[in-house]
Amino acid sequence: MLVVQTGREENLELVCATQLPHKVNASIIGQSAELVCFRVDQRLALMRTAELGADSSLVSNLPLGSFVSHNRLSRACLRSKLF
Helix, strand or coil, rough: HHHHHHCCCCCCCCCCCCCHHHHCCCCCCCCCCEEEEEEEEEHHHHHHHHHCCCCCCHHHHHCCEEEEEEEECCCCCCEEEEE
């Protein structure tokens, strides 16, 4: 947690990946600037992505290999796919 909380001062960035976004610690979420979502179906995960500013209906309907990236600071949204 210390890296997350003081990382900006030291120009450190953290990339986290989870299938359970509703279980990510609030200290990490509070410091996050970007939310990248692949398709999730679990109700709690969708609720958390909506709380973080993503469109949960879009996230739940993404085709396999596609993602949506939501910048929490600028509110910009990017949709793309890996495969």
